[in-house]
Amino acid sequence: MSPDLSLELCGIRLEHPILNGSGTFDAIAAHRAFGDAVDERLPFSAYVSKTITPERRAGNPPPRLYETPAGMINSIGLPNKGLEGFLMEDLPDLVRLPVPLCVSVMAPSRPGFAALVERVGQRDEVAAIEVNVSCPNVKSGLIVGEQPGETLALLEVIRPLTDKPLIVKLTPNCSDPAAVARAAAEGGADAVSLINTLRATGLDPTTLDPWLGATSGGLSGPAIRSIALDQVRRVVAQVSIPVIGMGGIETGADALEFLALGASAVAVGTASFRDPAAARRVRSELVSELVSRGLDRLPSPHVPSTST
């Protein structure tokens, strides 16, 4: 008897707990490379879009990638078609996916976030919105997701604008991600996801100058998994909303570790670069892990805690 992998996340029924990390799987581009097989065999139970911003962005100058031990640094710079371009061109294309759609949004200001949440939230095709707070607020100059106060203030603006689940994507680049998670929950977030990439840089081995066109970027891959596990552990202990864990997941055993710490779901990110169908392997390995432990379903999501 195969274990039951299904779950309900923010009121959305999911066949299994494996999502994609935002910006690590472009279903539209993948369709150009692999055809209908991408839709038919999509290895994710929900699809999280690449982050969209109010205006079109070209992204950072190359080079944008730097391989590290057990990982990579990217400085992509959020290239995207902007809100209007996304709604007109990409959203109609993403509707063909057989799973719920979560749209990731980011803006340099609260009014910008408000416009994104309101417009995206109006679309029936969208099941949930992920709020990417790893960005500066141009008004305060602070990175929203590094500050509980900024995060709470943002949620207070956007929460009333949609009934759709709001998932706050936490940044690991702060001293106390759990405090930011608490602020997100207090502001009415339905879930948090973590971790985003860790700020990192790499040097040209010949010139010893920074390699990346944007000087620094974000580290991902197995190199960050232990950090991700610890941050998930800390956040799970302090919020009662679901936690989506990610960071260097390569195998079913990795996924199980995040779930065992209390994550409700997990995301496969950089591993998809190495193998576009990596998440399918992770899923089947997760089944094997559960079977070998005599479990007929996923570990229970975290127990709400009042401790601080």
Added chain:
Amino acid sequence: MTDRVLAPFGRRRCAVVANEATGGYRLISALDEGGPPPRAGQFYMLAGAGWGGTGGRPYLPRAFSVAEAEAGADGVRLDFLCEAVGPGTGVLAALAVGDALHLTGPLGRPFSTPCELAPGAAGAILVGGGIGIAPLAILRRALAERGVPQRVLLGFRDRAHSGGLDLFRCSEVRTASEDGHTGHQGYVTDLLAVLLEGDDADSAAVYACGPAAMLEAVRELCAARDVPAELAMETPMACGFGSCFGCAVPLAGGGYMRLCVDGPVVRAEEIETAMVAGSGH
């Protein structure tokens, strides 16, 4: 436009069936039992088993244009030209017969035919440099099968960077080398400049693959003479299927293309420059 061949979704394990030294490079052959034959100009993401090694690299697969592909009863034999220059290529160059080669592909946009590039173009001029001669080998054969007349110009830095000539057996090749060990002493673009001065230029399409500086010289030569050209480019890429956005190449009209899905073969006029920061590493 010549359509791309779609790749099976997901990477697959192939067996290495040959790995031979050629002029400082390795010609690695694998038997692909699970994928279709590629079109000339398409590429594969290649990795050895697992990841890590000295210093925890390679982690990511590496993009390789296919040099030759031959469909047989038990699969497609794929040839890749590889030079060990770093941790990723080092692992690949050291693969032994029977070892696993993990690949995803064929990926990307293939070469067009001359008449697709320009209605009046009847012949092809192939310009290759160094390890970049690889995709021109399969292109040469594909064009020959269509009866397209062609000239092949290949340039090498020195003898230690001159592998893969065997891929061009049965064809007339003109060579150049910076050290003079073969053919014209100088750049392959010197040979191209001479050809483009002749009458052939009006009816020719140019196909080029090689170092960024060579591609840029080809682009400028062809632009100056209004000769249609396609360039097979290279940049570092993490995924090869449009998801990492790492392989940005500046477009002539501003913004960037993703070389993995919008290339690796590009029309010369599409791009701002072939000199993309970070390529060739």
